[in-house]
Amino acid sequence: DVKVTQSSRYLVKRTGEKVFLECVQDMDHENMFWYRQDPGLGLRLIYFSYDVKMKEKGDIPEGYSVSREKKERFSLILESASTNQTSMYLCASSSWGSGTLYNEQFFGPGTRLTVL
Amino acid sequence: LAKTTQPISMDSYEGQEVNITCSHNNIATNDYITWYQQFPSQGPRFIIQGYKTKVTNEVASLFIPADRKSSTLSLPRVSLSDTAVYYCLVGDTYNTDKLIFGTGTRLQVFP
Secondary structure, eight states: OOOEEESOSEEEEOTTOOEEEEEEESSOOSEEEEEEEETTTEEEEEEEESSTTOOEEOSOOTTOEEEEEETTEEEEEESSOOGGGOEEEEEEEEOSSBTTBTTOOEEOOOEEEEEO | OOOOBOOSEEEEETTOOEEEEEEOTTOOTTOEEEEEEEOTTSOOEEEEEESSEEEEOSSOEEEEOTTOSEEEEEESSOOGGGOEEEEEEEEOTTOGGGOOOBSOEEEEEEO
């Protein structure tokens, strides 16, 4: 089974702190994603990476950056956390056209971040 | 970029069949239709995918009419454990970053 793990299930940080959210996948997937999920807004894509050291902005990249130094690891960085970044953060990974299942994304359990 | 429209919520009772319809009027030739399920406090998980006609697996069936402008996810004999949010996505293999989950359909199953 594909496994996507995230470094923390719950995290509480203060405004202005630098926050690192780590995601690791064990299936050698090329693609990795960071989403945030807020009530009434669904999942929104923050950043996407299709290869090591490659990154693409999603719909809401402002206030975030990412790092992908190794294929299995994708980090989301909040340079200076703000209260409006309080949210559930979900990491996902996928492979290019795995058999007949195109674009299937495998999600981690999520990190609920609270910024005070 | 194909946008999808689905009901915000649906209610059902245990043992009933549930059909959730998704509208995607501007679906492209290369696009597939994929449904995900999300339980509270978990990430979404893939349940079914199709291109046209009917697809069935051990969890659900997916019906896609000839014009492909809509699709229907069918859950046979739902149980309380099917209470979840269901997302309809439309996209192709090479534009992974263009998939939009939206707000999904919240299905509540009652005893």
